[in-house]
Amino acid sequence: MQTEEGKSLVIDRLDKQFSVASDVVQALSEVSLVARPGEFISIVGASGCGKSTLLRIVAGLETATAGEVRLGERPIRNPGLERGMVFQEARLLPWMTVWDNIAFGCRAETPNAERRELVEQHLELVGLKGFEKAYPHQLSGGMQQRVSIARALMNRPEVLLLDEPFGALDAMTRITMQQEVLRIWETERTTMILVTHDIDEAIYLGDRVVVMSSRPGTIRRVVPVPLPRPRDRSAYEFVQIRKEIYAEFFEDVQRPFAYAI
Amino acid sequence: MAEIELEYLGTTAAAAPPKPLGPKRARRLGFSYLLPLVIPLVLLVLWELLSRRGLVRPTILPAPSAIGATARELVASGELIHHLLVSLWRVTKGVTLGAGFGLVAGLVVGLNPWAERAVSLITGVLRPIPIIAWVPVLILWMGIDEGSKITVIAIGSFWPVLLNVVHGIRNTDRKILEVAKVFQKSRATLLFKVVLPAALPSIFTGMRIGIGIAWMSVVGAELIAASAGVGYLIMYARELSQADVMLVGVVSIGVTGLAIDFLIRRLERRLLRWNANLQ
Numbered sequence: 001m002q003t004e005e006g007k008s009l010v011i012d013r014l015d016k017q018f019s020v021a022s023d024v025v026q027a028l029s030e031v032s033l034v035a036r037p038g039e040f041i042s043i044v045g046a047s048g049c050g051k052s053t054l055l056r057i058v059a060g061l062e063t064a065t066a067g068e069v070r071l072g073e074r075p076i077r078n079p080g081l082e083r084g085m086v087f088q089e090a091r092l093l094p095w096m097t098v099w100d101n102i103a104f105g106c107r108a109e110t111p112n113a114e115r116r117e118l119v120e121q122h123l124e125l126v127g128l129k130g131f132e133k134a135y136p137h138q139l140s141g142g143m144q145q146r147v148s149i150a151r152a153l154m155n156r157p158e159v160l161l162l163d164e165p166f167g168a169l170d171a172m173t174r175i176t177m178q179q180e181v182l183r184i185w186e187t188e189r190t191t192m193i194l195v196t197h198d199i200d201e202a203i204y205l206g207d208r209v210v211v212m213s214s215r216p217g218t219i220r221r222v223v224p225v226p227l228p229r230p231r232d233r234s235a236y237e238f239v240q241i242r243k244e245i246y247a248e249f250f251e252d253v254q255r256p257f258a259y260a261i
Numbered sequence: 262m263a264e265i266e267l268e269y270l271g272t273t274a275a276a277a278p279p280k281p282l283g284p285k286r287a288r289r290l291g292f293s294y295l296l297p298l299v300i301p302l303v304l305l306v307l308w309e310l311l312s313r314r315g316l317v318r319p320t321i322l323p324a325p326s327a328i329g330a331t332a333r334e335l336v337a338s339g340e341l342i343h344h345l346l347v348s349l350w351r352v353t354k355g356v357t358l359g360a361g362f363g364l365v366a367g368l369v370v371g372l373n374p375w376a377e378r379a380v381s382l383i384t385g386v387l388r389p390i391p392i393i394a395w396v397p398v399l400i401l402w403m404g405i406d407e408g409s410k411i412t413v414i415a416i417g418s419f420w421p422v423l424l425n426v427v428h429g430i431r432n433t434d435r436k437i438l439e440v441a442k443v444f445q446k447s448r449a450t451l452l453f454k455v456v457l458p459a460a461l462p463s464i465f466t467g468m469r470i471g472i473g474i475a476w477m478s479v480v481g482a483e484l485i486a487a488s489a490g491v492g493y494l495i496m497y498a499r500e501l502s503q504a505d506v507m508l509v510g511v512v513s514i515g516v517t518g519l520a521i522d523f524l525i526r527r528l529e530r531r532l533l534r535w536n537a538n539l540q
Contacts, residue, residue, distance in 0.1 A: 080445070084443075091440045093454070095536075096535070104444065108450065
């Protein structure tokens with residue numbers, strides 16, 4: 001499929017401070033990152049390292065204290081339809097069916113016929129055909145998250161932001177969903193930014209893995225993952241990268257001996 | 262997508278396909294329907310026995326069989342139905358007014374924090390006033406006709422609707438509001454597709470309480486001044502010392518209240534099919 005030239009997402013020296021009671025907490029400090037169009041970037045970090053805050057600033061749900069985020073040339077200050085967002089909880093509207101929830105992602109001005117077609121298309125994309133009349137409470141966690149992904153993709157966003165989208169799912173479902181996201185990314189070629197605390201997930205999906213450290217949240221390292229997809233989680237190269245990233249988190253821990261069976 | 266289907270069935274198997282009615286399950290179901298009848302039946306039998314032994318004076322408390330006979334008579338003559346309908350019609354008009362205003366006021370107050378602040382003092386003073394206290398005042402202002410009774414009912418149903426609408430709007434899940442923000446929804450969409458549906462369970466609670474109070478208020482107003490209605494029936498029977506008629510009136514209030522509540526619950530379950538808590 002021929003796609004037009006997309007825009008890079010530029011995160012430029014972001015600072016974010018929160019005031020908690022009388023204290024000022026530095027959540028992000030000097031965070032800079034460029035996501036090329038169509039790139040898949042994983043951000044890993046311990047909880048509280050500001051990775052979700054970073055994503056929420058990119059989504060336009062929070063404002064940075066200093067620095068800016070640009071999509072192409074345009075600075076981002078508010079939420080916009082060119083950026084889709086998938087939250088950790090599916091956040092579906094419980095009073096709407098699967099169909100209406102996906103349609104909720106649509107622009108208001110979309111004509112009905114086109115809207116129907118788009119919903120059909122996205123139902124198929126996330127593998128939920130036949131469930132359009134179900135209500136969210138009738139779905140499993142994984143299926144709810146599929147609906148949420150379909151909804152986020154309805155406007156063909158240039159960037160899809162995924163905030164620990166599989167954090168609440170069981171290990172089996174999580175792996176299935178990772179494969180699904182990979183498949184969707186390969187068909188849609190959307191720039192994706194995934195925040196996660198699961199190192200394996202980050203390596204399995206990302207072109208690059210951004211490792212963040214806590215308080216203040218800074219980018220510690222960016223690890224490229226030059227492996228062909230689909231990736232084998234137990235392959236030697238995969239394990240090497242995992243080890244490298246582990247080392248970033250648990251520096252003080254004595255490095256284990258080389259992986260050997 | 263076999264694994265998805267499995268996933269789906271796995272989570273809903275308990276709710277979706279109705280289990281075949283085995284003898285054991287049927288017995289349990291029958292039992293759960295009959296259980297609420299046990300205590301009233303025991304009490305009725307006891308009461309009847311005491312009356313037949315002459316231990317209870319029939320002028321104070323007639324036997325259940327005598328009350329039943331009077332009820333049949335009053336139903337056959339159409340008298341009871343007439344009074345019930347008069348009261349119900351007043352409730353309908355009063356609730357439409359009171360709940361209508363309550364809904365509108367609740368929306369205004371719920372959506373504008375400054376509006377809540379502005380009316381906080383006046384609502385704080387007016388709300389605790391028992392509805393019955395309004396009856397003489399309203400009779401003075403509006404005369405003894407329908408107007409004062411309907412206003413009493415309206416006041417009674419106004420407060421619970423108002424409070425529950427505000428509560429429902431305030432409790433809209435912030436996470437879902439954030440979703441609406443991400444998708445850049447207009448204020449109208451936000452109101453009709455997100456805030457109002459989220460508040461609907463609370464609005465229903467308000468309606469149920471409001472209608473309950475309205476039904477109580479109408480009888481109260483009729484006891485004080487009326488020429489028709491269940492309250493009037495009871496008051497008039499007291500003047501004639503007809504204990505049986507009084508009790509028929511009193512019980513019919515309870516039965517009608519139960520029927521109204523049942524109907525609202527059915528409506529609620531239909532409209533709130535998405536609410537897992539109601540299934």
